[in-house]
Amino acid sequence: DGGITQSPKYLFRKEGQNVTLSCEQNLNHDAMYWYRQDPGQGLRLIYYSQIVNDFQKGDIAEGYSVSREKKESFPLTVTSAQKNPTAFYLCASSITFRRGAGGTGELFFGEGSRLTVL
């Protein structure tokens, strides 16, 4: 079945450690996104990629980094510079950027990764 796979589902990290969240899609979508979800707040965009080897900062990119070396993969690294990293992280994709956050807003989400910093 086509979809988006995020791993790990749960992750614990000590302060000062970097951690990488995996996101893989087999939908043949061009655009991919990382969102952060916190209680009482709407989803906030961290980074997005319209096409392979290209990515742009979203609204809250500080303390995060990404890469897009393959169409199927868009990993997110939460660095030690992120002051409040405990959150639920969601990866999403869209057929094109114009069908997604750059246009009509039709996104397909993964099941999320919950990161807890101890």
Added chain:
Amino acid sequence: QKEVEQDPGPLSVPEGAIVSLNCTYSNSAFQYFMWYRQYSRKGPELLMYTYSSGNKEDGRFTAQVDKSSKYISLFIRDSQPSDSATYLCAMKGGTASKLTFGTGTRLQVTL
């Protein structure tokens, strides 16, 4: 003031009830409107999508947009326990604008 306001709930209704979920917004440039459903500890899934004003129906679900009042609604008829989830509204303007999500309303349908 947030651009998109959504009552967090929780909203508890008996099985079979008609549910009304709502969002208000302040940006008159919004023209694309979406409803996402998110089950506990899962990612959101796109439920309904509408462009500009009017109604759209899909089975038991009806999405309604009133741009003059800056108000959107999602109606669920004959609600089922499987409808228990958090419902997120999302909206955006033209291609250059960002996608803005509401905080979500938690719905509980009881037997």
